Amino acid sequence: MxxxxxxxxxxxxxxxxxxxxxxxxxxxxxxxxxxxxxRRVAAGTVTAALVVAAPVALLAVGGGDDADVANDPPAGAWRTVTHGDARADIPGDWTDHTCDFDGFTAEVYGPDEKAACQFESYLAFYGSATFDARRPPGIFGKQGxxxxxxxxxxAATETVGLTRRLLASARSESDPPIDGSEWQTVGAVGLRYDVPAFWGLGPDADLSNYAVCAVTGDRDAPPTEREDEPATYGSTSxxxxxxIQVVAPTQALADLVTSTVRVEPRSDDVGCVSGSASDGDEGTSGPTDDWQRFAVEGVRFDVPDPWRELDCPGSGIYFGPDPNRCGRNDYLTFYARAWFDPAMGPAEIVSGHEGGDTLWAGYVFAGDWAVYVRTYDPQLTQDILATVR
Amino acid sequence: MDELGARQALSSFDDWVAARGPALLRLAYVLTGNAADAEDVVQDALSRALPRWDRIAHADDVDAYVRRMVVNAHTSWWRKFRRRESPAAEVRPDGADGVVAGPGEGLGSDERARLWAACQALPVDQRTAVVLRYYEQLDYDEIAALTGVREGTVRSRVSRGIAVLRESMGETGERDE
Structure with missing residues (x-):
């Protein structure tokens, strides 16, 4: 000292x-x-009365004594649920369920009671004072x-995309709503990270305050925290x-983006990427004009431009970015459906480790084949699988 | 739980509050800067802990658990009132009113008053990090776990808070930690 x-x-x-x-x-x-x-008992009485009087009205109690009534959404649309000063958007057909955990009850949103109360597919608000976090905030696999x-x-769901959209929508009442339905992987300043298109604020928003920065420095000497404007939130890791410093329009988004940051191997670049990631300068994943379409065994699929069919004698069909790698690192391959015995469901993205790196794998069925993809980026894996026809 | 069990749980809560309440109030006072808000924050945290005391009492570190509730109650309370605080570019002399010299420490009452006022003028996130670091003497990873942010963010908040405090005291230069 x-x-x-x-x-x-x-x-x-x-x-x-x-x-x-x-x-x-x-x-x-x-x-x-x-x-x-x-007060809670009184609120519960009001809830019962509303359910009897107007069955179509949805009451977003969310647990606790600060529950608010949410709007009745159109079918298929998402709706906003509130809890105290917190907000989150959920699918319109999700409802709230009172789950009993050995005498401790909690209100959890989900598509049905089983999925919600068994935390298979859910969103829940917890008082942050009593929330036992065992890892930093963000998304990890299909939960976070x-x-x-x-x-x-x-929240957790069956897909990374849905979980990410749920979590991205979390905000305080003074924050702007975030559209987390479209994400992009940005590669710049020696980093790769995932961010919603236009930071979730739409193409007309002023995005100049939002940024992801890589800064050199000793671990014991962190850079000054970047929260340039009152309406921004920062995360430093x-x-x-x-x-790595992320400045975002909500704390949830700052933490979500931070949890996706990977440093490119052999890169020592530093700097900031400000504003929109969708103006084409930073490079995006997701099917674009730069992707190439291939057809193999009657199955069509798209892969990013660097990917090509690899010459892997006796090893089957492989597509990947590196011609020297067959069946290692990131690739797309075909398995005969009749013999394919996966440990996860179709279109489910799971993580695994290889040589200290995290890879994200998934598959879909197409005709007699299971098309299996694994990459270093869950969004890229998901995007490639989505093109398989 | 039977009636006897319920009484035992309540007694345990009372005993714990009697033993650890003063420390919580001191922490809350350093966080909030005044006695009324400190009482409010601690009472709020304890009232939320009471219905789940059976579970909390079995936590590995009850003190840390409730301390986190107090810290979060403090930040919640701060958010509730939407106070917009700015980093203290300078410390107003009238912010030191009412501060009296306490136990020695080799500090003059004026210097102590200025430093206390400067600390209270820090933004809530920086102040919380500084207090947990220099009053509770917690490590950065402990503060990160307690406040629910990354360790890097904690280090940044502490660093920035200390820089502001040094500047407000007319001190500059490298830290010699």
């Missing part, structure tokens, strides 16, 4: 002695709890959590050998 640090510690310790006395603290806490419980307002928002 420096002399200044020690003086600061001494001042804080001395000032702490002015704290109020503890007398009556437990009694007052108990009184507040009783008041809160009564983020913070919004006073709450942690946790140390990835590989450099600091």
């Amino acid at each position: 420096s002399d200044f640090d020690e003086r600061l510690s001494a001042v804080l310790t001395a000032e702490a002695e002015h704290a109020p006395p503890v007398a009556g603290l437990a009694r007052e806490a108990r009184r507040r709890h009783v008041v809160r419980r009564r 959590y983020v913070y919004a307002g006073d709450f942690a928002v946790s 140390f990835v590989a050998d450099r600091w």
Whole structure:
């Protein structure tokens, strides 16, 4: 500790002695709890009355005493649910379910009670004070959590895309809504990361305040946190050998984008990517004009431009970006459907590790074949699989 | 739980509050800067802990668990009132009113008052990180786990907060940590 640090510690310790006395603290806490419980019971009574009087009305209770009524959405559309000062968007056919966990109940949103209460496909608000986070916020496989307002928002579904869209929508009441339905993988300044098109704000939004930066520096000397404007949120993390800073329109988006950042091997680039990732300068994944279409064994599919059919004698059909790799790293291949025995369901994207790297794999059936794809980017895997016909 | 069990749980809660309440109030006071808000924050956190005390009491570190509730209650309380605080470019002298000299530490009352006021003028996220680091003496990874942000973000907040405090005290130069 420096002399200044020690003086600061001494001042804080001395000032702490002015704290109020503890007398009556437990009694007052108990009184507040009783008041809160009564309010919750009253809210539950109102809920029952609404259900009887207007069956089509949906009540987004979300648990706790700060529940609000959400709009009745059109069929198939998404709707916004609120909990205290937190917001999130969910599919219109999802409803809220009261799940009982050994006497502890929680309100969880999902397509049905089983999926919600078994956390197979769900979104839930947790008081952030009591949320036990075992890893930093973000998306991990097909589940994840983020913070919004006073709450942690946790979600999981059967697809990465849906989970990511749910989590990206989490925000506080003063934040803008985020459209997380379209994501792109950006490759720039030695990084690859996933971000919603136009940061989820639409093509007309001013995106100049939002950025992803790579900064060199020692792990013990973090750069100044970038929160340039009152309406931005920042996240700073140390990835590989450099600091990564993300400034986003919501805390959830800052954390989601941060959780996707990978440092390109052998790259020592630094710098910032500001604004929209969809203006073509940063390079995007997802099917574009740069992708090539192939047809093999009656199956059509698209792959990014660097990908080609690989010459892999005796190893079957392989497409990949590196002609020297057959059946390793990232590739697309064909398995005979009759003999294919996968450990996951069709179109499900799962992660695995190879040589210290994380690869994302999935497959779809097409005719007599299972088309199997694995890449370093879950979105790219998903995008390639989506082109298979 | 039977009636006896319920009484035992409540007694356990009261005992814990009696033993650890003063430390929570001191932490809340350093975070909020005044006694009324400190009481409000701690009472709010404890009232939310009470209905799940059976579970909390079995946590590996009850103190850390409830301390996190207090810190989050503080930031929630701050957000609720939508206070827009800016980094303290300078410390207003009137912010030091009412601060009196405390236990020695070799600091003059004026310097201590200015440093305390500067700390209170920090944005809430920076102030929380600085308090947990220099009052609670937590490591960066512990602060990250407690506040639900990345360790890098904690380091950045502490670094930036300390830089602002140094500047407000008229001190510049490299940290010698």
